[in-house]
Amino acid sequence: MCFACSPRNPIGLHLQFSLEDGVCRTTFTAGEVHQGWNGCMHGGLIATLLDEVMAQWLWLQGIAGMTAEMTTRFSRPVPVGVPLEVTARQTGGRGRLFELAAEIALPDGQVPVHARAKFLKV
Numbered sequence: 001m002c003f004a005c006s007p008r009n010p011i012g013l014h015l016q017f018s019l020e021d022g023v024c025r026t027t028f029t030a031g032e033v034h035q036g037w038n039g040c041m042h043g044g045l046i047a048t049l050l051d052e053v054m055a056q057w058l059w060l061q062g063i064a065g066m067t068a069e070m071t072t073r074f075s076r077p078v079p080v081g082v083p084l085e086v087t088a089r090q091t092g093g094r095g096r097l098f099e100l101a102a103e104i105a106l107p108d109g110q111v112p113v114h115a116r117a118k119f120l121k122v
């Protein structure tokens with residue numbers, strides 16, 4: 001029962017994903033229960049959104065991949081209570097290794113956080 005995407009996980013994020021033109025996409029609005037400190041989303045949960053959208057870029061194409069490496073750049077705090085657009089795309093790879101990038105965009109287009117990761121097909 002995936003914490004990020006299972007509709008049955010009672011404490012999960014219940015994310016839903018689409019894949020179009022090589023971009024995987026989801027939206028999420030953090031609430032008070034997702035805060036790290038007042039008004040700002042917890043960094044671990046931000047990383048969860050980014051990790052999952054990249055994993056789903058693979059999964060929606062029938063590829064089961066696990067995160068082997070991930071770096072996250074937290075440039076600005078992510079506010080709670082606003083709809084976030086989370087996207088991922090492929091940047092490279094060879095064989096079982098997939099290199100992906102993901103970002104979170106605010107409604108005004110600012111990108112407070114982005115990530116790069118390597119996934120291995122399992």
Ligand SMILES: CCCCCCCCCCCCCC(=O)SCCNC(=O)CCNC(=O)[C@H](O)C(C)(C)COP(=O)(O)OP(=O)(O)OC[C@H]1O[C@@H](n2cnc3c(N)ncnc32)[C@H](O)[C@@H]1OP(=O)(O)O
Pocket residue numbers: 051052055059064065066067068069097118120122
């Ligand atoms: C069983 C479960 C089913 C899962 C379904 C998934 C559904 C989706 C779930 C999504 C959930 C959301 C996502 C999550 O949160 S996934 C949860 C977080 N991630 C994990 O728990 C992963 C833990 N790690 C592992 O299980 C293994 O290490 C994996 C599976 C990743 C690889 O172990 P495996 O034994 O398979 O491979 P290998 O070690 O022989 O390496 C093979 C080759 O790759 C090269 N290499 C390795 N790492 C790196 C690197 N960082 N940069 C560059 N290269 C790298 C390596 O040098 C070698 O190259 P070569 O020597 O052949 O040239």
